[in-house]
Every structure is written in structure tokens, then in C-alpha cells.
Amino acid sequence: AVEVAESGGGSVQAGGSLRLSCIVSGYDYIHLGMAWFRQSPGKEREAIGYIDWASKTKYADFVKDRFVMSRDNAKNTHYLQMNNLQPEDTATYYCAARTTWSPYWDDPGRYDFWGQGTQVTVSS
Numbered sequence: 001a002v003e004v005a006e007s008g009g010g011s012v013q014a015g016g017s018l019r020l021s022c023i024v025s026g027y028d029y030i031h032l033g034m035a036w037f038r039q040s041p042g043k044e045r046e047a048i049g050y051i052d053w054a055s056k057t058k059y060a061d062f063v064k065d066r067f068v069m070s071r072d073n074a075k076n077t078h079y080l081q082m083n084n085l086q087p088e089d090t091a092t093y094y095c096a097a098r099t100t101w102s103p104y105w106d107d108p109g110r111y112d113f114w115g116q117g118t119q120v121t122v123s124s
Helices: none
Strands: 003-007 010-013 018-025 033-039 046-051 057-059 067-072 077-082 091-098 118-123
Touching: 003 091, 018 033, 018 091, 018 118, 033 067, 046 067, 046 077, 057 067
Parallel strands: 010 118
Antiparallel strands: 003 018, 018 077, 033 046, 033 091, 046 057, 067 077, 091 118
């Protein structure tokens, strides 16, 4: 079975940084497109960014160079470095994996496997 697991969430003050990790097992990782989403209570799941097997990335407009994704195929792991965090970044952050390419990287429905989520809380 494919397993996706996030780690690295926590509580920080505004302006702080966190690095989330996502490890995948049970699938040929190099063939997966990986993404991060987040969701706050009462809101829809929101795409943050996407990274393909060659580490090409796409980001949502709100990221504005604050967040950076990277990937280590040898470790079946990718990362989300988040800098200058603000209270509005408070959410549960999810890692997602897809097996089929699509131009709609920000559509949650295009992903096959999801992690359980990790909470990020930013205080002012």
C-alpha cells in the first residue's frame, strides 16, 4: 500500500519559519508528481505548490516567494520551506501525490494519494 506521511508542523510566531517534510512509501517515487495543499476550518483545500520528478516547480500566487519546494528522489521525500509565516498561514498542511500528469496541478481531485496532514499555527 502507498503511504504518504507529513511531518514538521508546529507553532511559530509571525515572521518565523518552518520546514515541512513528506515521505512516500509503496510506490516508485520518481514517477510521482508531488504537491502541498492546505486547509483552514470552513475553507476549501487550497493548493500551495507542485514539484515534478525533475524538481520543476509551480506555486500559487499567494506564496510570493515565501515558500520553496524541493525534492530528494533518493529519499522518497520532498519538502516545503516556509518563511515569513503570517497568521493567515495557519492551517492543516497536506502532502499529495499523483501518478498521472495534468496541467491542473492545483486541483485536489487530480491527486491519488494523500497524507493525514500536519498542523501549522502562526501567532501574531
